[in-house]
Amino acid sequence: MEMKMMTRVTGGCLLVLTFLCCGLTCAESSSDEPRVADASDLNRRPDDSEPPLHRHRQHHHRHHLHHQDDEIHVEHAAVAARHLVTMFLALDVRSLNAALLRWFRSGVAAALGVPVGLVHINALDENKNGVELFVSSERPDASEPRPARDVVQSLNIRVLHRQLAHFGITEVSTEKNVLQGEPQEHALRQQQRLYTAVLFFAILIMAVVCLMLLYRLKTTSNRQRKAPPLHLTTKVVTATAAPRPQQPITAARSLPPPAVPPPSPAPPSQVAPVLNELKPCPSPFRMKPLSGLQERRGSNVSLVLDMSAAVAAATAPREDATREYLMAAGRALTPRRLRRVVQDAHALHAEFAEIPMNFTESNQVDVPNHGSKNRYKSILPNPRSRVVLQAGSSADPLASYINANYIRGYGGAEKAFIATQGPMVNTVDDFWLMAWQEAAPAIVMITKLKEKNEKCVRYWPEKRGIYGKVEVEVDGVRECHHYTERRVTLKRGPTSHTLHHFWFTSWPDHKTPDATLPLLQLMDDVEAATAAAGGPAGPVIVHCSAGIGRTGCFIAASVAARQLAVEGVVDVLAITCRLRLDRGGMIQTAEQYEFVHHALSLYESRRRHRGDRASAGGL
Structure with missing residues (x-):
């Protein structure tokens, strides 16, 4: 890797x-790329080795320019900037007269190798001490002057110096200064x-x-060479007629022989030599069999690795510490302290982070192939409080499995609630069987059918449907602002059972609702439906998608509201811990934990105001 x-x-x-x-x-x-004119080229003197004939021609050309009779003037033409070339001089441009301008134009024409009439002096820039010019095209069909870049690239630097040495040209540039070679x-x-x-x-x-x-590879290879010390335990293995289910592993460490009393004599037919049955098993520790160990002992004693004992020893203290914390933690809050606590979100989040999740491992659920009935593979029911379906005469253990737990209510009341996952296609029959079996007075559904991904299947009919051995019939629907209530009748054989189904749709996944009042209204309606059932009612079934986050919030708020009404104090921390003893991960996020406190604060405020109004009415 x-x-x-x-x-x-x-x-x-x-x-x-x-x-x-x-x-x-x-x-x-x-x-x-070809080098363009720069200041060093422009300031370089003509080569002193030039023939005298050239010097004579230059002097004669200057004399001829001084005696030309044609007039020259600055044109100030409206020419685009891309056609303009500016030559900066050492000589002050304000001292340039007509003769000097003719000399300057002739020198530029000679350096370009074009007729003098094609060179036009457009303006004199006194601020920058430069002469702005443009050159007409030699083609008769051209309507624009030559581009400034083409003009500068066509300049013969030597000729320009020879012709215009008097002016001291320091720089030739275009509109964007792209032709300055040195920059x-x-x-x-x-x-x-x-x-x-x-x-x-x-x-x-x-x-x-x-x-x-390379250093990492070297370190890894050294770590593999140096195997960690193994803690080996010795066990006496006596060969019998029935073979052992676990095959012993021969050890490669030189250990002192275990103190074992000599075996009692037995007939050869009863005791078989263990040495012939022992075969080395594949091991990650790469141990080699120690030659002659058992032969020298002359007994049937072998060394085996008791790894299960080490795992159990490491797991048991952790589970005991978790259970001890969940059973002992608590912080009772008076109404005044509750109002103060909800103002400190940081403290609530820190308190929530200390609570162990107490999730159930897959190997703790003793039902083969239970994974096919779990919506999420990491959210499993606690074996101690798991709901077991009465599957009749079915010999399949999976038929009695459903991902659901009994949850204790206020005062430790057993089976006050059932927390379960959102039904899947292959668990809808199990869900209605559980509702029938437990005589649930209400079902509280706190999820949408789809939130990015599927959260729950639609497990109830529009009017009537049969799910396994349970017939489900919807008798009426009541639409509320944040949830929908359905009156449902379950029939199995000659008997029937009525319950209320509440579908709360204003609670997003892994988040909290915008307001706490809809939750309190839902709690009141569920409590009323439970009271209307009459007699000893069964547990209220609550589910979201995984059956721990929003489900835990609803159950915790219901239990805490009952405690607040009866005792005048509330202990959300202890309630959350008790919920996680019954089903791991209840109240999934710190934001949900904070939301429960806000809901209880509003519940206490409404309860206090109702009491004040009742007192005022009595007076």
Whole structure:
């Protein structure tokens, strides 16, 4: 695995290195473009080795320019900036007269190799001490002047210096200053330095990563060579006619022989030699059989690894500590303290984080293939309080399994609630069988059928349906603002049972509702339906999707409200712990824990106001 990771990282670094090399190559190739006019070229003197004939022609040309009779003037034409070339002078442009301007124009024309009439002086920039000009195109069909970039690239620097040495040209630029050779070369050099630095750091990072991976591989290999010390326990294994279900593992450690009393003599037909039956089993510890150990002892004693005892010893203290905490934790709150506590969300979240979840492991549920009836593989019923379906004469243990737990109510009342998961396609019959079997007065559903993913299937009919051995008939529907109430009759054979189904749809998954009042109204209606059932009512079935988050909030709020009404105090911490003893993970998030406190605070406030109004009415 680590070799694959090292290969991927190295490949990624090499890919980055290849891109950087390509970028550096492009930068170098761009630096080989034709060099344009810069200040150093413009200020360079003509070569002193020029033939005297050229110097004579230059002097004659200047003399001829001074005697030309044609007039020259600054045109100030409306020419686009991309056609304008500015030549900055050492000579003050304010001292330029007509003769000097003719000389300047002739020098530029000679450097370009075009007729003088094609060069136009457009403006004199006194602020920057430059001459702005443009050059007409030699083609008769051209309607625009030549581009400034083309003009500057066509300049003959030597001729320009020879012709206009008197003016001291320092720079030739266009509108964007892109033709200044020295800044361009400086920028290219900076770019090359940047690519070089990035390339260097990429190589350095790649080397460091490779060294770290090599060190990790070396550490892992050393750890594998040095096996941890094994705590071996000795057991006396006496061979009998029936073979042992667990095959012993021969040990490779030199241990002192166990003190075992000599075996009593027995007939050869009753005791078989163990040595012939022992075979080394595959082991992660790579132990080799110790030669001659049993032969030297001359007995049927072997060394076995008692791993189950070690696992049980490690698990038992953890389970005991969890159970002890859940049974002992508590913090009773008076109404005044409750109002203060809801203002400190941080303290409530910290208190919630200390409560053990007490989830059930898969190996603790002694029903084969129970996973097919679980909506979530990590949310399992507590074996101590699991609801067992009365499946009749069925010999299949799975027929009696449903992911549901009995939950104690106020004062430790047994089987006050049943917390279960949202029914699936293959558990709808089990759900209605449980409702019939437990004579539930109400079902509280606190989830939508779909919230991004499926949360629950629609398990009730529009009017009438048969689910397994239970007939379900909807007698009436009452629409409320945040939930829907249905009156349902269950029939099985000649007997029937009536219950109320409440579907609360205003509670998002893993979150809390925007207001607590709808929950209190739902609690009142459920309590009224339970009281109307008459006689000893069965448990109220509550489910969401997993049967622990929103389900835990509703049950905790119902139990706590009853405690607040009877005792005048409330202990949400103790109630939450007792719920998790019955079903792991009840009240799933700190926000839900805080929401329960807010709901109880509102419940206490409404109860106090009703008491005040009753007292005022009595007066």
